[in-house]
Amino acid sequence: DTLINQIAAGEVVERPASIVKELAENSLDAGATEIAIHLEAGGIERVCVRDDGCGIPASELPLAVARHATSKIDSLKALLSVTTKGFRGEALAAIAAVTHLTIASRPREAPHGMKLDARSGELTPYAMAPGTEVDCRALFDTVPARRKFLKTPQTEAHHAIEAARRLALAHPQVAWQVTHNDKLVWRLAPQSAEARFLALFHxxxxxxxxxxxxxxxxxxxxxxxxxxxxxxxxxxxxxxxxxxxxxxxxxxxxxxxxxxxxxxxxxxxxxxxxxxxxxxxxxxxxxxxxxxxxxxxxxxxxxxxxxxxxxxxxxxxxxx
Ligand code: ADP
Ligand code: MG
Structure with missing residues (x-):
């Protein structure tokens, strides 16, 4: 099963940029108004995406990282007119197969958050603001054949930041922040499409x-x-x-x-x-x-x- 998951993951996860894209799209689907992306070593060592979206109830956290688990499609009609970004229900599972993934979440009405370690299945209380935080470490750590194809941290950072840029450009009403190692890459307040475009490209x-x-x-x-x-x-x-x-x-x-x-x-x-x-x-x-x-x-x-x-x-x- 691990092997099947790792092969399936290849479809979704090619490099840190793919993780940034999938996680941030989930945040957008969750109605986030603020998304913070943190990268370490170009995202190879760590991609962490935090949002203030709707959150996931603790009882549903294990399901979120299971394959073909999506909360976004409940009918054929919905499938034919998909407006959410994700609807395949395998991104989180795929990422969890090739990184060390934890997902912490707190729905608005919950008194505190809960954090799930995808590898061990351990679920523990976690102090956080309402929203979701997905933390992915050591990409392809257990898949050396894939890790070999990653470029330098600098190049991977470039692609990961570019993935974030595309999403930020398309969602100017959302506040975004990207950090890489100890550096702020950009921070953007909600703005008009034109202001966002001008800001992102200076x-x-x-x-x-x-x-x-x-x-x-x-x-x-x-x-x-x-x-x-x-x-x-x-x-x-x-x-x-x-x-x-x-x-x-x-x-x-x-x-x-x-x-x-x-x-x-x-x-x-x-x-x-x-x-x-x-x-x-x-x-x-x-x-x-x-x-x-x-x-x-x-x-x-x-x-x-x-x-x-x-x-x-x-x-x-x-x-x-
Ligand atoms: P998909 O986006 O295709 O449904 P994913 O594997 O990306 O599949 O996510 C699985 C499920 O986990 C989603 O359907 C959603 O219910 C939940 N989820 C993932 N990320 C978030 C998030 N940031 N906020 C709220 N729910 C999330
Ligand atoms: Mg998704």
């Missing part, structure tokens, strides 16, 4: 143009870089796409942006953009592959036109 608003378009089925909102500030190299371009609040890599959307950029500019520069696409849940499948963050649209052509049109319009010289 960027000048004058370098960006607002892109906005709407159809009855979809809405696009975001920023595309002022052409003269665009990078020559793809490596430096800042490209973020979110569909219904979830970071995705999507060829169709990327192509819709690139084509608009080329049509308007006839240049070879790389477009930078941060775009939020909102689509009616029944018109998009975000569950093509949980780890790859791909999406499939019911009507790809309509989405292409919406995005392409919005970007072209944003880039067009302003008529005075």
């Amino acid at each position: 960027t000048d608003p004058a370098e960006w143009r607002l892109a906005h378009a709407e159809t009855p089925a979809a809405q696009l909102l975001g920023w595309v870089i002022e052409p003269r500030f665009a990078r020559e190299s793809a490596r430096q371009a800042l490209q973020y796409l979110f569909v219904n609040g979830r970071a995705v890599r999507d060829r169709l959307l990327a192509q819709a942006v690139r084509q608009a950029y080329h049509d308007v500019l006839h240049g070879h520069r790389q477009p930078s953009y941060v775009l939020f696409l909102t689509v009616a849940p029944e018109l998009v499948d975000v569950n093509v592959h949980p780890a790859k963050s791909e999406v499939r649209f019911r009507d790809p052509n309509a989405i292409f036109r919406l995005v392409n049109g919005a970007i072209a319009q944003a880039l067009a010289p302003t008529v005075v």
